[in-house]
Amino acid sequence: MKIKTLETFSNQAVGFVRVTTDDGRQGWGQVSTYNADITCQIFHRQVARYALGADALDIETLVTAIPEREHKFPGSYLMRALTGLDTALWDLRGKIEGKSVCELLGGKPRPFPVYASSMKRGEITPKEEAARFIKLRDAHGYDAFKFRVGKECGHDEDEWPGRTDEIVPLIRKTLGDDVRLLVDGNSGYTPKKAIEVGRMLEQNGIIHFEEPCPYWEYHWTKEVKEALKLDVTGGEQDCDLALWRFAIDMRAVDVVQPDVCYLGGINRTMKVVNMAKAAGLPVTPHSANQSLVTVFTLHLMGAIENAGPYVEYSIEGLDYYPWETGLFDPVLVAKDGKVQIPEGPGWGVEIRKDWLDKAQYQKSEL
Secondary structure, eight states: OBEEEEEEEEOSSOEEEEEEETTSOEEEEEOOSSSHHHHHHHIIIIIHHHHTTSBTTOHHHHHHHHHHHTTTOOSHHHHHHHHHHHHHHHHHHHHHHTOBHHHHTTOOOOEEEEEEEOOOSTTSOHHHHHHHHHHHHHHHOOOEEEEEOSOTTOTTOOSSTTHHHHHHHHHHHHHOTTSEEEEEOTTOOOHHHHHHHHHHHHHTTEEEEEOOSOTTOHHHHHHHHHHOSSEEEEOTTOOOHHHHHHHHHTTOOSEEOOOHHHHTSHHHHHHHHHHHHHTTOOBOOOOOSSSHHHHHHHHHHTTOTTBOSOEEEEOOOTTTOTTSSSSEESOOOEETTEEEOOOSSBTSOEEOHHHHHHSEEEEEEO
16 A cells, blocks of 8 residues: 555644545644644655655654655754654554554543643733633643743743742642642743742642753753752653653653654654653653644553653633634543543544635645
8 A cells, every 4th residue: 555645734833634545545644733834845845755655554664764864854844744744644544444543552542631731921910820720620620730930941030020939829829739730941941040940839739840941951951850859841842862862861851741743743752652661751742732733642642651640731722822723523622631532543533624625735646
């Protein structure tokens, strides 16, 4: 069964990939969100040409060979484009075998715990954040929440003076002691400041401090991890398997957080999962929007042995991600703090035709 055509449907935020084989079978995937129109250009230039005519079921060979063929371009955009091929081929295989990707990976679709993840920082006051967490808890049963501290790549500055010192105790007081709280530093601190903030987090029962230091400063992050008792986490930005091996070998974090779409798809993410497993580390991937990345992550987490306790689940809507709705059916819904892993063949969702009709279209074929 050979790959006959590869098509992309994109706008600036989202890009879907459709693979069609020489016997007419099809599968759907997605390149990484953000600048997806650029990523789709790279997909057709640097990914599709190697995949056309190849065995559609030999995913491992393709996603290993293409970065080697394009070794002059080892960066993020190539991996974001490669994700579109990888995920479309997993969907294709699932549909051929009549199994979900979760089952193909050895798991079973089921309701999986999620944490409500806030993307906002400067756009929302601490009181407003606390109030919406209460509404979401009551509506969807969340028992874990993540919010932002510091300033993105902030060089020890806060988003505004005093924000972090205000929001941390306020969220804890508002939600009570039974709710698990996580925070994201978004590469904001030097080790000294991160440790100072981290001790305040510990005093307020925060259990997860994500990306406290610039993500490329692995030794800084390790210094923070070794000074604190809470989990220091990170890895979403890393798309190079050699850097993943380096970070895991040096124990830079307590929890590894690859992003399936940034890293290059399911196959490459499973390599990181297995590295982490060998090191005794849990995996809680980054999945910070409601495109297919959350679908991919749910399937993955339903199958791996070293899965963390929950999947990241964005709580933002049209005001923050206007492009996030109307992408596929059925939509994901949080209930009792869990989201059902889609049960149908492949990813278990269908891309909406009305969205595709409005998208920029490109095609590569034999």
